[in-house]
Amino acid sequence: MNARVGFIGGGRMAEALIESIIVSNKIKPCNVNVSDVNADRLAYLKDRYGVNTFMLNTEVVALSDIVVLAVKPQVMSAVLREIKNAVIPQQLIVSIAAGYPIENIEKILGSDKKIIRVMPNILVKVNEGTIAFAPNSRVSEDEVSLFKEFFEAAGEVIEVEERLMDAVTGLSGSGPAFIFLVIEALADGGVRAGLPRETALKLAAQTVKGSAKMVLKGEHPEVLKDSVMSPAGTTAEGVAKLEEKGVRSAFIEAVFAAFKRSVEISGLVKKW
Structure with a gap:
């Protein structure tokens, strides 16, 4: 170029x-x-x-x-x-x-x-x-x-x-911070289960990276999730706990809250 x-x-x-x-x-x-x-x-x-x-x-x-x-x-x-x-x-x-x-x-x-x-x-x-x-x-x-x-x-x-653009800001602009929080939390869970901190962090980060690549290949997250969940297995138990704690709703609300704040900031900027 x-x-x-x-x-x-x-x-x-x-x-x-x-x-x-x-x-x-x-x-x-x-x-x-x-x-x-x-x-x-x-x-x-x-x-x-x-x-x-x-x-x-x-x-x-x-x-x-x-x-x-x-x-x-x-x-x-x-x-x-x-x-x-x-x-x-x-x-x-x-x-x-x-x-x-x-x-x-x-x-x-x-x-x-x-x-x-x-x-x-x-x-x-x-x-x-x-x-x-x-x-x-x-x-x-x-x-x-x-x-x-x-x-x-x-x-x-x-x-x-x-x-x-405000919706983009709420999702992909703020989104990395939400995912970093997920990685940290997954690693904390691994440490709680007995893994060394460094190992847990690498496993958590690679898990997120690989999962994202599978979605980007065109497979729907719901289908991929179900492919990992065996009846009465470990994943099913973990997903049930996430649903019980309202994790899915929390992420939806986090993106929407970031979007609303972006709208507020954009409104202020227009007056400058």
């Missing part, structure tokens, strides 16, 4: 994306530009990945075909106002600021700009992320393909309607 990619903001999510596209050879380090307010952070990124670094956001915009806005939503408006005169209609603007709608970006940069709103999750750090995206009407099919090629190095890319 010959495109030049710029990152405004060099935080953890930006770094995860930078690492994934460089390791996958999608883009050469010399074609990656990064700006940040933290000079030490820029020095680290330059030293580790060989990317070009700048203190001025406008320099990154001027040198990039794709501009990734990787800043916190509370500073997004200020950053947009800073770069608005440098952005041209031919550039692709990609925002990963949580809760910040395309409408707000267009109000500052102009409705003639090509904008894609993205919700990645922390799993992009291991190239197993979910990256939900919603483009505005100015983005062409070829540009969507270019965007997908760029982000697929970091995980599964899924197009959704922008109105569903």
Whole structure:
């Protein structure tokens, strides 16, 4: 890919994306530009990945075909106002600021700009992320393909309607924390049963990883669950205990609670 990619903001999510596209050879380090307010952070990124670094956001915009806005939503408006005169209609603007709608970006940069709103999750750090995206009407099919090629190095890319971004946040944005909790709890159960902590943690993590792979092959979780449950067996006893404790309902409520909080935050962002 010959495109030049710029990152405004060099935080953890930006770094995860930078690492994934460089390791996958999608883009050469010399074609990656990064700006940040933290000079030490820029020095680290330059030293580790060989990317070009700048203190001025406008320099990154001027040198990039794709501009990734990787800043916190509370500073997004200020950053947009800073770069608005440098952005041209031919550039692709990609925002990963949580809760910040395309409408707000267009109000500052102009409705003639090509904008894609993205919700990645922390799993992009291991190239197993979910990256939900919603483009505005100015983005062409070829540009969507270019965007997908760029982000697929970091995980599964899924197009959704922008109105569903809060639901995405509740499920895949917050979801890894819920699964980390599951892994920890499974390991604790193993330790309670006599396993060494390290062994229990490896068994728990691998169990979750393998289970996810089976679902992603297209088999329904209910069918897979039933295939493990023998009549009056150990799994049936364990599942009955989970149902008794309301674990299924707890996960549903956790995702919905995260979704509702995302809606609240999005409402606040729209007023900024």
